[in-house]
Amino acid sequence: NAGVTQTPKFRVLKTGQSMTLLCAQDMNHEYMYWYRQDPGMGLRLIHYSVGEGTTAKGEVPDGYNVSRLKKQNFLLGLESAAPSQTSVYFCASGRFGSYNEQFFGPGTRLTVL
Amino acid sequence: DAKTTQPTSMDCAEGRAANLPCNHSTISGNEYVYWYRQIHSQGPQYIIHGLKNNETNEMASLIITEDRKSSTLILPHATLRDTAVYYCIVRSVQGAQKLVFGQGTRLTINP
Numbered sequence: 593n594a595g596v597t598q599t600p601k602f603r604v605l606k607t608g609q610s611m612t613l614l615c616a617q618d619m620n621h622e623y624m625y626w627y628r629q630d631p632g633m634g635l636r637l638i639h640y641s642v643g644e645g646t647t648a649k650g651e652v653p654d655g656y657n658v659s660r661l662k663k664q665n666f667l668l669g670l671e672s673a674a675p676s677q678t679s680v681y682f683c684a685s686g687r688f689g690s691y692n693e694q695f696f697g698p699g700t701r702l703t704v705l
Numbered sequence: 706d707a708k709t710t711q712p713t714s715m716d717c718a719e720g721r722a723a724n725l726p727c728n729h730s731t732i733s734g735n736e737y738v739y740w741y742r743q744i745h746s747q748g749p750q751y752i753i754h755g756l757k758n759n760e761t762n763e764m765a766s767l768i769i770t771e772d773r774k775s776s777t778l779i780l781p782h783a784t785l786r787d788t789a790v791y792y793c794i795v796r797s798v799q800g801a802q803k804l805v806f807g808q809g810t811r812l813t814i815n816p
Binding site: 623637650680682 | 750808
């Protein structure tokens, strides 16, 4: 099993450009999450999904959109990138059930100029 | 979810036990204590979790005080590969299992 994979690993955007980050998991997990991590800080939740076709806002959702059309994929979109969105983005997934841990991907390092 | 307080940084000698404290004085009855760690530039990794009893797995032990207001993560024989940021997270068993990360403790294992 590959676990949780993220595409791309690195990306540089100009202000105003758009892009989509892809997260894929092969563990048949119901829950998926997108976090961002800024230097010296812990992760902050952007959006999450408790199942195919459903999404919800997390702590810092502004400027991002998400979609979960397939159970194994969770897409994070930036419609008009801003320098404040320069960050490392982590995707995670987890099984349904109260006690289960989250499995994290390797991260996508995004720079917006 | 309840907030947690951890020391900013700690050092430990290789081969010794590393004891990482966490205060969660506002924890409620349906909240678990979870520990994750993040090795430099990697995604966080689950370590262990518990409700009120002490827990042990192949990675670590978790000691939770009787009043549940604090806990200690113990790495019994720390190695250089245990150098990481360790996050103590209190999470409700209800809902979407969201994790709220603080700044964690930066643990450095010294040779």
